[in-house]
Amino acid sequence: MNKKGIVLMLGVSLVMATGAAMLAKNWMHEQGEGDAVSDMAQVVVATLQIPFGQTVQASDLRMVELPPKAVPEGSFSEIEKVVGRVSNQVIYPGEIVLEGRVAEHMGGSALAAILESGKRAMSVRVDDVVGVAGFLLPGNRVDVVSAKSNGNNRNVTSETILRNIKVLAVDQIASQERDGPVIVRAVTLEVDPRQAEKLVEATQEGKVQLTLRNPLDQEDDKDDFMTAQRSNMGVAEPKAVSEPTPQPVRAAPVGRQVHIIRGTQQSSVSVRN
Incomplete structure (x- = not known):
């Protein structure tokens, strides 16, 4: 095989290898995008401003996609779970609706729900x-x-x-x-x-x-x-408790001994002041 044939074979091999690498790269990129799309979470947000004390309607809400790690705790994944609740704070357009911002409406006026x-x-x-x-x-x-x-x-x-x-x-x-x-x-x-x-x-x-x-x-x-x-x-203020007045300490009486001598006998008698 002459030199031109060897160069031609190397060129064809190089082109085929490059094409295979590009195909593999595109396939992996497509697979990665598909996984990323499938992993996105659905979150309910406000489309319009929802005033304080107003019953939430379906037209006030829409769904957006967020990465799972970006979804705040207490958010909703379905619009049906929010419709009919009453807002206990103002909810602004584009704001994620959280469970603590809307109250269950069990009937009666909206004021009773908040x-x-x-x-x-x-x-x-x-x-x-x-x-x-x-x-x-x-x-x-x-x-x-x-x-x-x-x-x-x-x-x-x-x-x-x-x-x-x-x-x-x-x-x-x-x-x-x-x-x-x-x-x-x-x-x-x-x-x-x-x-x-x-x-x-x-x-x-x-x-x-x-x-x-x-x-x-x-x-x-x-x-x-x-x-x-x-x-x-409605509890009365507690009354101050006064400490008892200390009583003066009386000194113990001092005893004295008196010696009595009667003839050859001697005795002692204690005498207190």
Whole structure:
């Protein structure tokens, strides 16, 4: 075989080897993409903004694909599991819907679905002063101050009877989105049964005033926190226990020995002061 034949055979072999390598590479790439697509997870996200206290509709939702490791805990994989629930916070477009952001709606009004376990919704009639000049929004926290008149307008006593109470709605609006202050006629608060009783008593005996709290004010001071809890539960402040007055210690009597001599006999007698 001459030199030209050997070179031709080597060239053909090289071309065939290169072609085989390219085919193998393309096949592996396709297999890898197929595995990646099959491993993607389906997650429910919001298509539109879902206001606070609104029942979620199918048109508010859509599905997106995410890598399994990027799927947050508490998310939904089916739209049907979210439809009919009530949002307890504002959910924005493109946001992944989490279980803690929507509450089960077991019937009745949507407001009942967002109440915490053991809590009640109670409305209080307000005016522009009691309602903090219209700046109250659902989700705010307030303190309730009770003012009573003791038969004389100049003799008025006031007391903070409830602390850190959540506002559920103002008038019939449960949405947290509002452009400016609006004067309302009623505010709905989230209270437990004992707090509801105190609030009714306060409204019957005098007037109540709402004070808006800073959302970052968590009452870090332990004494203030315990005072607030006792106030909410209607428990009286514990009375200070005075320590007993120490009694003076009396010194033990000092004994003395008296020696008595009678003739040849001697005896001793103890004598106390």
